[in-house]
Amino acid sequence: MKAVLVSVLDLAPEVRHFVFEVPEVERLHFKPGQFISFQETLGGKKITRPYSIASLPDGNRFELCLNLVHGGIFSPYLFQMRPGDAVEMSAPLGFFVVRNPDKDAVFIATGTGIAPFRSMAPDYLSHPQAKELTLIFGVRYEHSLYYRDEFEALARRHANFRFWPTLSRPEPSWSARTGHVQIHLLEAIGDRRDLDVYICGLKAMVDDVRGILKALGFDRKQIIFEKYD
């Protein structure tokens, strides 16, 4: 299939929101949290890279949230695309999806690891049996809290949703949470050991959070994760 770029929006320095459509299908079927893969021949080699879908199912459209990796291969290619350009893609896949909407859950993201949660959080909250959900979103700077308005609006609409942004390099004007997501995880779970915890971001953070949860006695089935590297 070909994905055609419809529009882009810069979310922060070197972080961009992409809207694509797939003209040859009427509907792109996927579960919130799944990823698509792009393929292109770059530098004479066929390169494939997966990207989490950052939107709810919506006809043949899907959205992505990407950061530019300096010295990388595929992200610079996607960042030079203009509306109307096309890229080869394969159908959505992946097991990073909401398992038990009837259980309390914590979502943990750093950086563009927020992408699947932009789809999974409203999806989770739309289930009639949805319980308490906390999203902990860690970035360095306030200007990198992509989709902040959307998550704050979601929290206003759903009393069972808590949105906890945290900054590791806050400006003095920031009076909310600071430090790494790991610190706030402990507050979010408290004495509870019956929650599902979903983690998405780079390996170092994901492995660290998994290690903390295992040490606290969480079962591996309760820890659902997606590593970007």
Ligand SMILES: Cc1cc2nc3c(=O)[nH]c(=O)nc-3n(C[C@H](O)[C@H](O)[C@H](O)COP(=O)(O)OP(=O)(O)OC[C@H]3O[C@@H](n4cnc5c(N)ncnc54)[C@H](O)[C@@H]3O)c2cc1C
């Ligand atoms: C299931 C899955 C979903 C993904 N979803 C997203 C997504 O929604 N948004 C997104 O930006 N990336 C996502 N990625 C990462 C993406 O597939 C690429 O690895 C990334 O775009 C870098 O590719 P590259 O060819 O430019 O760099 P490469 O040449 O492949 O890698 C250069 C270096 O960048 C590191 N790296 C990989 N991803 C990132 C990142 N996001 N930030 C910083 N460093 C990184 C790698 O460890 C590697 O050392 C996802 C990865 C997986 C496995």
